[in-house]
Amino acid sequence: MKGYIYILALMLVFASCKKKSVPADSVDVGKDYYPTAIGNYVVYDADSMVYDEFTHLPKKYKYQIKEKIEGEFTDSDGKPALRLIRYIKKFDSLKTYAQIPWTVKDAWQVNISNTNVEVVEENIRFSKLIFPVKESATWNGNAKNTIGEWTYSYSYMDKAESINGNSFDKVLMVKQKDYRTLISYQYYIEKYVRGVGLVYREIQDLYSGSVVVGVPVENRIEKGTIYKLKIISYGTE
Secondary structure: OHHHHHHHHHHHHHHHHOOOOOOHHHOOOOHHHOOOOOOEEEEEEEEEEEEOOOOOOEEEEEEEEEEEEEEEEEOOOOOEEEEEEEEEEEOOOOOOHHHOOOEEEEEEEEEEOOOEEEEEEOOEEEEEEEOOOOOOOEEEOOOOOOOOOOEEEEEEEEEEEEEOOEEEEEEEEEEEEEEEOOOEEEEEEEEEEOOOEEEEEEEEEEEOOOOOOOOOHHHOOOEEEEEEEEEEEEEEO
């Protein structure tokens, strides 16, 4: 009898020392870099310069963009999806942005799974993020479109950074493309913040056939685009 009690006591000790299993949905894989609550919105400043290939002079565009998650639906593949409505205010030198009403610009689709975030922009599907989020992870951001393979990568995560006057503690940077030749320069990046989503996007897609030794393409642009999208505010409504 004493032996039985001793064995039972040992079993209870081992059971109490055994690690408890962690539910899969409680593991931090970085999904909060792309929050999905209906009503979440972000407002951005957008600036772009488009260089004319004949005059080589830039034409400047300035406006504000608001992106808001406005609903859920089942897409054509039978998968759950989010409807991301994008609004625009075009710059008017005679008015403040507060005096200009939002108008619908377009509607994008977002699909989020346990492994990635895919966004359909202008009918083109991009693999924006992969899970788990970890530095130096790489993937083909164009795996679901016909643009051609681009190797996306995480440059850093959970970094403190100020973006357009907003201070954030947990910024994730995604490098989408960084390619340079004597006649071209392509630099595409996006930044995300936990609990907020996309906070910054930069595109430099530049060309110059006039090669000057020691002078980078961005200092002798003949055609191309420079585009920057920077967060102003965010919230839920």
